[in-house]
Amino acid sequence: MINRLRFEPKELEMLRFLSRRLELPLKNENQYLHLEKGYAGEQHFDRELQDLPDSCIILNDLLLENSNTHFQIDTLLIAGGTIFIFEVKNYEGDYYIENERWYSLLSKTEIKNPLLQLQRSETLLRGLLKEFGYHLPIKSHLIFINPGFQLYQAPINIPAVFPSQLNRFLEKLKTIPNAAKSRNLKLAEQLNARCLKENPYVRIPEYTYDLLRKGIICSSCTSFLARFTQGYLTCGECGSKEKVDTAVLRSVKEFAVLFPDRKITTNTIVDWCGGIGSGKVVQRILVRNYEKKGRGKASYYQACQREEKVNGGQMD
Known part of the structure; x- marks a missing residue:
């Protein structure tokens, strides 16, 4: 199994260091906590994938560009002749869907629809694969990794894996037949080479040396x-x-x-x-x-x- 390693996002690292030496604005404090929880969820999912066959290729934390548009993929798996996109969510608590909108049950506030981000990434990745000369099927899934998450009123065909389904889903992945590994390796190398080195959307509050404790x-x-x-x-x-x-x-x-x-x-x-x-x-x-x-x-x-x-x- 070939891995593109996952590293802690620079934005998260900087916000963590800053949070210890000055009082972050509320917006940045919430941003820091959100990134911290998200990264923990991604690491959890990484551990779950460790038992997949060596024929599988895993690329973590891909930041790509297609048609002058940036997009990020938490985890991309090449297994057999199929590409899997996984968007990992470490949501906790009760949520529900109503008229294709997502809400927190506790606060009744609307949250971003994670399906839209997933669909956007799939569309842009498909365009990039076409540029490379590949026409492989793509299967996209939301991965809800936190056992304390519950989603109500979800359509039966939602492309999501819930905590109680994760083990069965992983076992199913293990049964995918092998495909031409040389082709998959070449694709992995092309995707890795196209990754952006720096995230252009890092959001860090202004600070100076004298401001920090x-x-x-x-x-x-x-x-x-x-x-x-x-x-x-x-x-x-x-x-x-x-x-x-x-x-x-x-x-x-x-x-x-x-x-x-x-x-x-x-x-x-x-x-x-x-x-x-x-x-x-x-x-x-x-x-x-x-x-x-x-x-x-x-x-x-x-x-x-x-x-x-x-x-x-x-x-x-």
Whole structure:
């Protein structure tokens, strides 16, 4: 089984880092929680697909373009001579359909019809396949992964897999006969090559370095670490201990993600970590884990070349 690996969306990573260091506007806070839950649902579905035969090809998180229009596919499966599109939804609670509109039963508010997004992706993918010279059948499904989800008044022919149906659906996928694997591999490579490297629709609130709270964040409870003794940092809230090297490196990663255009220097990281640990401690950690550029006060650090590889388009 060939996989296009799924990586955490940059938008989610940035919002998570920001949420710990400033108070996000309500709109962005809801956006962050929505992305976090959605990503958890996609990871859950990834685990469910692990037992499919090796003849199946799975491409995760495809961001494609056709006819000057972008579209995203959570999971694409090539099995036999068929392409499956899966749109994963981690909805929780009770929902219902009325006059082809979707509503939350609790709030009575209308939500986006996920079928429209699924149909749009299928149409655009079909156009892309035609461009590649393929005329394979496409089967699209909404995957409701959360066992706490219930949909009322759904038509019997809705292209969806509900939590109670997932195991049976996966068993059915396992019975699909093998097809020409070389053709499927070629198609997978073409789709992977056409993936956009960056999402053009990332929505991040404006922020500056001075606006963000400085310090090292506990990896267990997300409070700010305060005590530094004998090479360890201790959280005053939950009591967890962490090696200073691990904690500082995690903080450097946050800084690099939030400020990709700023140089990583010893003084900058000391300030970013809220003064926890001396300049000598931070410098030692940077020297061991990053590549030093320049000399004296003009020196700075950057990720080693092996760490800078873009993994988003890799297939294993």
